[in-house]
């Protein structure tokens with residue numbers, strides 16, 4: 203038998219591209235290669251993730267100290283598992299959750315499985331990027347709906363935009379509901395020159411994909427809990443969605459990361475001026491980037507603003523030995539960490555400088571306004587109901603059975619259970635209820 207997956211990985215490694223994608227360790231050697239030899243399981247001396255009382259609990263206590271929270275739970279099932287756990291904890295008996303519409307699939311899955319109904323909040327000022335959730339909009343929604351059990355937002359966005367967590371948290375406290383933040387892209391915000399981690403700014407719980415921006419193996423994530431109401435039962439809540447065989451190398455890499463960061467606290471701070479200078483370079487070349495409060499380490503370039511589609515720019519970066527995290531119609535996103543080398547940043551700068559030389563292939567069109575479609579059934583009914591794929595032209599008036607999310611701006615135009623009113627932004631085939 204051949205080994206197609208293994209071969210692809212080996213071949214990709216040989217390309218030796220500068221990695222501006224996850225994982226945050228960038229294969230820089232910071233991950234101890236001995237970890238693979240430590241692929242053990244739950245044994246009397248290695249503790250058990252969901253009944254942690256020994257070394258795993260001790261490691262989680264270290265992490266809680268590092269992040270300044272009451273309780274931290276390790277997830278070896280990515281941030282998706284931490285997100286599902288947060289939602290379970292905030293909505294023990296179903297109910298309604300106020301949610302930013304720019305939501306990750308794992309949150310929609312959790313609400314579907316748990317019978318939770320979202321009340322949607324649209325991000326504002328998305329322009330070429332996703333936009334932010336505003337405290338006034340949270341306040342208005344809470345005043346209009348008396349039975350909401352929590353508020354869930356994504357900050358930072360994929361493009362690095364950060365919402366006013368302190369303001370939103372204040373509103374949530376006035377209404378005595380928890381603020382849950384999908385901080386998948388922002389674990390490192392704790393370690394910047396200004397600590398802008400959402401847990402510091404008042405969130406009740408955050409789901410943090412530590413593998414994205416910290417030196418952790420892929421799949422490593424944390425659930426940080428800073429609200430006493432959700433500590434008890436948190437392990438049971440996580441185990442509801444998780445494998446009973448958590449990978450020890452991933453968990454141990456989180457343990458090592460905590461030790462490393464605690465001893466090298468300023469590595470993220472030292473990266474800030476380097477990224478700031480690259481953002482200035484792109485700005486001088488006329489490339490649009492998100493404005494307002496943003497993750498200082500995230501680079502999101504709207505190459506469409508200089509007439510080059512994100513896909514074409516992505517291909518160009520690859521040809522220049524630079525592998526971005528992601529390229530969509532209009533944008534290219536780069537995840538930068540202190541584990542990128544000087545040479546990586548030189549390659550990135552050189553490629554950005556040449557972007558203007560490419561033939562133009564993109565004309566910016568006016569964006570259709572994002573709106574909230576009519577919802578006729580619950581997420582659960584729509585996702586679990588019998589469905590079919592049909593050509594998008596035939597989908598008008600049908601009920602969506604899936605999340606339709608064009609990129610950009612990363613805000614679903616239809617969620618399951620909503621009536622499809624226009625097929626402009628949809629893929630060629632659409633999943634609808636029969």
Ligand SMILES: Cc1ncc(COP(=O)(O)O)c(C=O)c1O
Nearest residue numbers: 280281282306356384386411423
């Ligand atoms: C905003 C957001 N939330 C959650 C996730 C899920 O994270 P993970 O891949 O660690 O499960 C992602 C993954 O890209 C994401 O972009």
